[in-house]
Amino acid sequence: SQELEQSPQSLIVQEGKNLTINCTSSKTLYGLYWYKQKYGEGLIFLMMLQKGGEEKSHEKITAKLDEKKQQSSLHITASQPSHAGIYLCGADRRITQGGSEKLVFGKGTKLTVNP
């Protein structure tokens, strides 16, 4: 079974609309990452969340971590065509807090923003 479940799998929105992408983990989270990928390209790091309740923003993208629920959400305000792409959440799967990390990812959410 998938360790990280993302929803929705795909999303089509009109330019200017707000949207939210969710990521739920089946295991304890030591760190949660959000990446963006353009078709045919590598992954671009967006944000990393480590502590429960932590919230980070970059331009019009905000990510939150609910550690108790083992969930994270990515919210885009006033979406633009430049936001289109695949958004992937990744989790730091380490056995102990000080141990080495193993990064696993969800299947991704494909975002289309129509002008």
Next chain:
Amino acid sequence: DAEITQSPRHKITETGRQVTLACHQTWNHNNMFWYRQDLGHGLRLIHYSYGVQDTNKGEVSDGYSVSRSNTEDLPLTLESAASSQTSVYFCASSYNPGQGPTEAFFGQGTRLTVV
């Protein structure tokens, strides 16, 4: 500037041939990872390494091998290429000081086609 590079970017090979994909990073990161990305499956971890002479199997390691003879390189070898290994392969690296999760940097990917 430090970077992570993959080569080749595109490769077509025949079933049964041995293929090696290169990954080179100049950040002096101790962690390195290999993923494959397929439609409907997202990014799946193939192998990873925490340092020189250390290698570990990921969730889809069958048919693949890696070796880590120095800090900078983690080549991925397909011992006998199969059509099921047609995919886009991504290499990543991160630095783990043992004090919490850190950002992973990704290469641009290698598109491998096995015919």
